Amino acid sequence: MQPPPYKIKVVEPIRLVDADRRSRALADAGCNTFLLDSDDVFIDLLTDSGTSAVSQEQRAAMELGDEAYAGSRSFRRLEQAMRDVYGWRHLIPTHQGRGAEHLLARALVRAGQLVPSNLYFTTSRVHAELAGATWVDVSVPEAKDPESRYPFKGDIDVPRLRELIVREGRERIAFVRQEACLNMAGGQPFSLDNLRAVHALTRELEVPFFLDATRSSENALFIKELEPLHAQRSLPEIIREIASLADGAVFSSKKDHFVPIGGFVALDDDELAQRLREDVVVFEGFPHYGGLAGHDMEALAQGIREAADEAIVRSYVGQAQYLGARLEERGIPIVVPVGAHAVFVDAKRFLPHVPQEQFPAQALAAALYLAGGVRTMERGIVSGQHGRDPYDGLELVRLTIPRRAYTREHLDYVVEVVCEVHGRREEVPGLVLTYEPEHLRFFQARFSPLGTFPSFGDASEPAAVPIPS
Numbered sequence: 001m002q003p004p005p006y007k008i009k010v011v012e013p014i015r016l017v018d019a020d021r022r023s024r025a026l027a028d029a030g031c032n033t034f035l036l037d038s039d040d041v042f043i044d045l046l047t048d049s050g051t052s053a054v055s056q057e058q059r060a061a062m063e064l065g066d067e068a069y070a071g072s073r074s075f076r077r078l079e080q081a082m083r084d085v086y087g088w089r090h091l092i093p094t095h096q097g098r099g100a101e102h103l104l105a106r107a108l109v110r111a112g113q114l115v116p117s118n119l120y121f122t123t124s125r126v127h128a129e130l131a132g133a134t135w136v137d138v139s140v141p142e143a144k145d146p147e148s149r150y151p152f153k154g155d156i157d158v159p160r161l162r163e164l165i166v167r168e169g170r171e172r173i174a175f176v177r178q179e180a181c182l183n184m185a186g187g188q189p190f191s192l193d194n195l196r197a198v199h200a201l202t203r204e205l206e207v208p209f210f211l212d213a214t215r216s217s218e219n220a221l222f223i224k225e226l227e228p229l230h231a232q233r234s235l236p237e238i239i240r241e242i243a244s245l246a247d248g249a250v251f252s253s254k255k256d257h258f259v260p261i262g263g264f265v266a267l268d269d270d271e272l273a274q275r276l277r278e279d280v281v282v283f284e285g286f287p288h289y290g291g292l293a294g295h296d297m298e299a300l301a302q303g304i305r306e307a308a309d310e311a312i313v314r315s316y317v318g319q320a321q322y323l324g325a326r327l328e329e330r331g332i333p334i335v336v337p338v339g340a341h342a343v344f345v346d347a348k349r350f351l352p353h354v355p356q357e358q359f360p361a362q363a364l365a366a367a368l369y370l371a372g373g374v375r376t377m378e379r380g381i382v383s384g385q386h387g388r389d390p391y392d393g394l395e396l397v398r399l400t401i402p403r404r405a406y407t408r409e410h411l412d413y414v415v416e417v418v419c420e421v422h423g424r425r426e427e428v429p430g431l432v433l434t435y436e437p438e439h440l441r442f443f444q445a446r447f448s449p450l451g452t453f454p455s456f457g458d459a460s461e462p463a464a465v466p467i468p469s
């Protein structure tokens with residue numbers, strides 16, 4: 001593996017607070033890692049959203065931010081970057097991805113319609129539902145099997161999608177959604193073959209087809225690596241083809257585009273773009289900034305160009321592969337194959353003594369924090385259960401790698417922390433829910449442990465580096 005294509009010029013200090021403080025912090029946070037203060041966190045693998053390092057080119061571009069309310073030069077540069085890299089004609093900026101999802105759902109969904117998708121994403125589903133739609137999973141069965149080595153868990157089951165559209169009638173389908181590097185399956189890609197088939201089917205049956213293209217750069221890299229026919233193509237060419245196969249896309253730019261804030265809808269259809277512009281002024285801001293400052297749009301325009309640079313994408317995808325390989329070598333049950341932006345630990349196999357109603361992934365995320373100040377995210381029953389519907393789906397802890405932010409030494413430390421918890425896994429208790437918000441409960445829910453967490457002490461403090469005399 002090649003070293004990263006950058007060197008570090010500005011650093012942010014981090015420190016490991018002692019075990020007592022971690023224990024108090026976790027209790028104050030109701031065992032929910034979202035509710036921890038970042039000062040109490042040592043290695044922050046909660047999310048790759050808005051947490052990546054910006055480049056010197058992005059910082060320099062921010063100096064050029066045109067903060068005009070309307071007709072901003074920065075908006076024009078953003079629009080141009082999107083056209084150059086993805087090729088759609090219209091860009092509607094939003095403050096972040098869920099702003100884009102909200103606008104799209106308002107424009108496309110009528111009450112009683114369906115949104116077929118590969119698995120789901122939390123905010124995408126909630127916006128479709130608030131607009132009156134029902135979400136329908138049309139992912140391939142392998143997407144829900146953490147032990148299946150099927151390389152394209154982001155694929156849509158095309159015969160199932162056809163059967164659904166034909167049975168329900170095209171009028172009932174608000175739009176078909178396919179997510180790149182499918183987060184909830186473990187960050188795995190769709191194949192270009194599959195995307196072409198979904199494109200052909202949606203054209204044939206005349207239903208709108210939108211991508212969640214948030215992680216499309218990584219998906220393009222997997223296509224290049226795993227589909228022999230595309231091995232010789234450039235990354236920008238594959239990204240461009242992905243975009244050409246859908247009517248449009250929503251992006252949370254806080255991931256592939258290396259910005260702390262930002263998102264957009266991109267599309268070709270003039271009428272739909274006009275409808276989105278009518279709504280963006282109500283919910284986000286004027287169509288030339290949509291909730292972003294001029295300097296945010298400059299950073300985003302540059303970030304879009306960096307997201308098509310193969311060396312950059314290869315480097316951060318390589319970090320996830322590295323972390324996954326080290327954990328697998330040490331016998332940690334993880335989702336395979338390792339995806340793009342994170343390693344997902346399978347909490348059902350890690351903590352088999354904790355039943356799913358006692359939130360094993362949430363409990364494991366709490367234990368990882370206690371053991372070494374490593375903050376991760378639950379992606380199991382807390383995130384995935386729909387109302388009171390029974391849930392026996394994936395039960396995962398996501399170790400998400402912010403782009404360009406951590407070194408291999410940080411990842412090696414994380415491996416030691418995970419292994420330490422694994423060594424004492426039988427002592428990790430289940431949890432009971434004590435507070436549950438109505439929507440997106442994983443963000444702010446609170447829990448109490450049903451027993452005592454093991455005391456990890458400070459053994460996982462980073463080893464002192466010997467200084468040669």
Ligand SMILES: Cc1ncc(COP(=O)(O)O)c(C=O)c1O
Binds near residue numbers: 096124254
């Ligand atoms: C695939 C996907 N879509 C949409 C979103 C929502 O984006 P945001 O957090 O910027 O609102 C996310 C965020 O994690 C995501 O991963």
